[in-house]
Amino acid sequence: MNKSHFRKNSPEIIAFGEAMAMLVADETGALECVDHFHRRVAGADTNVAIGLARLGFHVGWLSRVGDDSFGRYLRKTLGDEGLDCQFLHTDPLHSTGLVFKARANHSEDPAVEYYRRNSAASQLCIEDAKGIDFSQLRHLHATGIPPALSSATCELSEYMMAKARNAGASISFDPNLRPSLWKNENVMRETLNTLAVKADWVLPGLSEGRLLTGHERPEAIADFYLDRGARAVIIKLGPQGSYYRGVLNGQLESYTVEGIPVTRVLDTVGAGDGFAVGLISALLEGFTPSEALHRANLIGARAVQVIGDMEGLPNSDQLKDLTQHLI
Known part of the structure; x- marks a missing residue:
């Protein structure tokens, strides 16, 4: 990757948060x-950034490391993955966040332990942007x-x-x-719902949507955000696929796109991030919402069949092969 090219050109996509x-x-x-561990990169925001970079987008990463x-x-790993790290700042006073992850049996969620309190990324501020x-x-x-x-x-x-909204860029919010990490559930709910309705595409899981909105059915969860300003709500349904509800060409559309069958689940962590990669990439490439949900389901399904948070995210050639195989 030509890093001098990045310095002269602004990213078309920005993601921000904590890489650990x-x-x-x-x-x-x-x-x-x-007794033995191997080193990897973790962070939901980072996973999405890496996945979009693998598909050929110029993705900027805003964060801090120690x-x-x-x-x-x-810094080296994210750069090698193709991320534009000109907005990745080094904080001399705080350390990089660290997480330990167990090796799960079968399809259960692996145990994780975080060491991120007062991490460098938790010191991120407006000045960094x-x-x-x-x-x-x-x-x-x-x-x-x-x-x-x-x-x-x-x-x-x-x-x-x-800033993104004022510039006319689209916004996704997961x-x-x-x-x-929150003081209490009420603060979490109020803060995240306030942010979510500022996005074009809101991407909750079904259980997340229920907790945040107090509604049970996908239609009601989606309407909660649509009524407050979101353009579309895409709800992750796990193996059952995903649900779309949004306004397209002045008409309200809603439907479910079935999930991709998976015979063996190795690691569930990162499935939602893979879903976001598929959805965002397809919508930015001009695909219909239905086609975008299909790609999102596909990459999410691929992610759970590989050990690692972002190891299952495909590059453009791999995505093409996956898509052709299912046609």
């Missing part, structure tokens, strides 16, 4: 019993994780979404609920 170094257990069992070995590892040329931005991807890290990162989320 992740140590993944090499064998199953409780983390306290594991002036430490994990921070240098993240001052160098971004929003006039060149096509799309902003935001999640509910940065608003949970600190008051400064919450202010940054509001700033990024306002709640990515992390209840343990």
